[in-house]
Amino acid sequence: ETGVTQSPTHLIKTRGQQVTLRCSSQSGHNTVSWYQQALGQGPQFIFQYYREEENGRGNFPPRFSGLQFPNYSSELNVNALELDDSALYLCASSRRDRETEAFFGQGTRLTVV
Amino acid sequence: KQEVTQIPAALSVPEGENLVLNCSFTDSAIYNLQWFRQDPGKGLTSLLLIQSSQREQTSGRLNASLDKSSGRSTLYIAASQPGDSATYLCAVRPAIQSNTGKLIFGQGTTLQVKP
Numbered sequence: 001e002t003g004v005t006q007s008p009t010h011l012i013k014t015r016g017q018q019v020t021l022r023c024s025s026q027s028g029h030n031t032v033s034w035y036q037q038a039l040g041q042g043p044q045f046i047f048q049y050y051r052e053e054e055n056g057r058g059n060f061p062p063r064f065s066g067l068q069f070p071n072y073s074s075e076l077n078v079n080a081l082e083l084d085d086s087a088l089y090l091c092a093s094s095r096r097d098r099e100t101e102a103f104f105g106q107g108t109r110l111t112v113v
Numbered sequence: 114k115q116e117v118t119q120i121p122a123a124l125s126v127p128e129g130e131n132l133v134l135n136c137s138f139t140d141s142a143i144y145n146l147q148w149f150r151q152d153p154g155k156g157l158t159s160l161l162l163i164q165s166s167q168r169e170q171t172s173g174r175l176n177a178s179l180d181k182s183s184g185r186s187t188l189y190i191a192a193s194q195p196g197d198s199a200t201y202l203c204a205v206r207p208a209i210q211s212n213t214g215k216l217i218f219g220q221g222t223t224l225q226v227k228p
Contacts (some may be wrong), residue, residue, distance in 0.1 A: 006156075033214040042117070042202055042218030043157070056215055090156055094214060102147065102216060104157035 004093050004105035005025060012111045013081050021076040021108045025093030031055070032074040033102065034066060035090040043090055049074055050096060078110075088113045115140045115207050119219035123211040127227050134222045141181050144206040147216065148177050148188050151200045160201075161188070165208070168184035193226045198227055200224070 003026035013019050025032050031050045035043035045058035049068035063079040063102070078085055088107045094100040126132055136146070145164045148155040161170045161177040163186070169178040176189040186203055186227045200223045204216040 004156075031214050033216075035216075040220070042204075042220045043216075045217070047214045048214040050214075058215065088154070092216075094156075094212070101159055102214070103159060104149070106156040107154075108162045109154065 004091060004103050006065060006089075006091050006105035006108050008108060009108045010111075012113060015081055015083060015112055017081050018077065018079045019110060021089050022080075023076070023091030023093075023105060024076045025070070025072045025074070025091075026095075026103050028095065029093035029103070030072055030096055031094050032068055032072065033092045033094070034074070034076045035092065037084075037088040037090060037107070039087075041079070046076070081112045083112050085111065086110060115143075115205065115217050116216050117199075117203060117205055117219040119203060119222050121222060122220065123223045123225075125225040125227065128193060128195060130189050130193050130209075130226075131189070132193055132224070134190070134203075134224070136186040136188070136199050136219055138184045138205050138217075140207065141184055142208040143181065144208045146177075146179055146186050146203060146205050148175075148186075149204065151202060153200075153219070157202065163184045190224075193224075195226050195228050198224055198226050 006041045033048040034046040037043040047057040052068045067075045092102040094102045148160040163179040174191040200221040202221045204218045
């Protein structure tokens with residue numbers, strides 16, 4: 001077990017709604033990254049947060065946004081949900097240095113109907 | 114643009130067999146490479162991390178190698194067991210974006226080990 005926890009584990013939303021997913025990072029880790037994994041695909045990088053600021057972003061529209069809190073936990077917010085947003089959302093925590101290993105949570109399964 | 118490919122997409126072997134999973138990447142400018150295991154509908158479990166200066170890492174029955182110049186990594190699983198059945202993902206951390214935490218994943222190899 002990694003110590004990275006995500007909530008909720010499952011979520012069903014209606015198209016057009018907004019959703020907030022939460023992640024608590026592993027003790028001693030100061031960065032949090034978010035990934036989207038569609039069925040049968042590898043995870044795709046959404047963005048990373050360090051010192052409460054976004055630090056790197058993948059190819060995702062602005063309706064995907066996030067926050068990091070002083071205790072290094074993080075939120076992923078998605079506005080104006082689309083059917084294609086249905087996926088497993090994974091959070092990973094790590095230390096800032098480049099050689100660090102990334103540890104993932106168990107994910108949140110989001111279904112948009 | 115860095116791309117990561119894993120072959121085969123699926124693999125079925127009898128219990129006890131030794132096997133090799135392959136991962137290739139198009140840009141050799143990586144900081145490290147990480148192998149993960151994913152059980153159906155679950156998160157990722159880190160198996161092995163290889164820094165770009167290393168050639169291989171071992172953990173129990175697992176051995177991962179890295180040949181950065183040829184853009185290849187392999188994950189060797191010895192004496193496979195039914196409990197090894199899962200999807201195995203490799204991911205690279207690009208050197209030019211190493212501070213962003215960005216990992217680029219392959220699509221994974223789904224392994225089934227039959228009793």
